[in-house]
Amino acid sequence: METVEKMDRKAVMVSAAVILAMIVDGMDLQFLALALPSFMKELNISPLLAGALGTYTLAGMGIGGVFAGWMADRVGRVRVIWWSVLFFSLCTGVIGICQQYWQIAVIRFISGLGLGAVYMIGNLLVSEYVPTRIRNTVLSIVTAGWSVGYVVAALITGAVMPTWGWRPMFLFAIVPGIICLLLMRSLSDPPSWFAARDAARAASQGAKKKNEFVIVWKDGKLRTTFILWCLASICLQFGYYGANTWLPSYLVKDLGINLKNMGWFLAATYTMGILSKPLVGWCADKIGRRIMWVLTGLAIAAYIPFVVNYATKDNVLYLLLIFGGIYGALMAIHATYVSESFPTSVRGTAMSTSYSVGRIGSIVSPVMIGWAAIHYSIGAGIAICGVAYLICALLPGIFIREKMYDPKAIVKSELSEKNA
Numbered sequence: 001m002e003t004v005e006k007m008d009r010k011a012v013m014v015s016a017a018v019i020l021a022m023i024v025d026g027m028d029l030q031f032l033a034l035a036l037p038s039f040m041k042e043l044n045i046s047p048l049l050a051g052a053l054g055t056y057t058l059a060g061m062g063i064g065g066v067f068a069g070w071m072a073d074r075v076g077r078v079r080v081i082w083w084s085v086l087f088f089s090l091c092t093g094v095i096g097i098c099q100q101y102w103q104i105a106v107i108r109f110i111s112g113l114g115l116g117a118v119y120m121i122g123n124l125l126v127s128e129y130v131p132t133r134i135r136n137t138v139l140s141i142v143t144a145g146w147s148v149g150y151v152v153a154a155l156i157t158g159a160v161m162p163t164w165g166w167r168p169m170f171l172f173a174i175v176p177g178i179i180c181l182l183l184m185r186s187l188s189d190p191p192s193w194f195a196a197r198d199a200a201r202a203a204s205q206g207a208k209k210k211n212e213f214v215i216v217w218k219d220g221k222l223r224t225t226f227i228l229w230c231l232a233s234i235c236l237q238f239g240y241y242g243a244n245t246w247l248p249s250y251l252v253k254d255l256g257i258n259l260k261n262m263g264w265f266l267a268a269t270y271t272m273g274i275l276s277k278p279l280v281g282w283c284a285d286k287i288g289r290r291i292m293w294v295l296t297g298l299a300i301a302a303y304i305p306f307v308v309n310y311a312t313k314d315n316v317l318y319l320l321l322i323f324g325g326i327y328g329a330l331m332a333i334h335a336t337y338v339s340e341s342f343p344t345s346v347r348g349t350a351m352s353t354s355y356s357v358g359r360i361g362s363i364v365s366p367v368m369i370g371w372a373a374i375h376y377s378i379g380a381g382i383a384i385c386g387v388a389y390l391i392c393a394l395l396p397g398i399f400i401r402e403k404m405y406d407p408k409a410i411v412k413s414e415l416s417e418k419n420a
Helices: 009-043 047-075 077-095 101-127 132-164 167-172 174-184 191-204 212-218 220-254 259-287 289-310 316-326 331-339 344-357 359-375 378-399 414-418
Strands: none
Touching (some): 009 077, 009 101, 009 132, 009 174, 047 077, 047 101, 047 212, 077 101, 101 132, 101 344, 132 167, 132 259, 132 331, 191 344, 212 344, 220 289, 220 331, 220 344, 289 378, 331 344, 344 359
């Protein structure tokens, strides 16, 4: 009788620590979005300058993600996450005492360097501890922590900002960051990472270690997979951030929803995402990452234009509940699918860099939708996101096999891992 591998105590602790890190990450990003109106009023800046703070953050996240992935392969996953959480938690707290716009802008870019590491390296660390049969379920719960951070930030903002303003809100972000750091103190890197490191040292025999970027690019199979994931990530983030950025404006301007109801509608949308991601992850464990990726991507691609064409003031809340459940659902599969696409020795570099390249989509999408909103409507602009999701569904679905590598497996060399 085959023995069913279960999660051990260390895997549970790692998962809990990374979930908390994801919550803190989500809180940080949402605090910025919720504080923008206060920034504009108190610092007397234009909406353009206020919106640029998000761009500075994304730029920092893109650069930080590439560097963090490479460092995670070199010095270990836990060390990179620990320093990243410390970095952006302190920077977020510093915003609470900033007095000028340029100070906040610089801090947001620096904070982004740390924020960019948490999503991919955190999921990577968990993937290397969790058994294959439940990996997607666990990682989908980890990813849902990001959405929890959004909701927690909204609750804190509602309680703090009306009475004390925006500054205490950012200072408060230090507290969960410290808790996360304390929880991670006892964690160590997975056995698979130590095995890959020792194998690389033995192969080099004292010579300089090969650069992970070079290894990925020189290997034809890895290079193709890497490029495909870069393209898929661009489309994924184009659709996700485009819809997320312009949805509030669509509700208010195109449908005439008042601001008070808009807030409740968005809260319900985010909550559905928290509930749906574990379900999507569980299904991916049962029927396969690849097929679930395609089905989910096609569902989103079809549903976005449906909402744009048929939403009214009377039915939009119900349509948004479904939208909230599916528009971020690919994130519940993404980390698992990608982590199983690369060997341990370059997994951090390939995963984090491909996702960081995808931030091109997150930067271009809001601008392109804004252009469409000027010439047509916000709804027409959001419909473009459906095309992005369609491409995102098909690229990996057609060209990338699932479970090419087992992140938890301990292998003796790159050659044995590639042939496993």
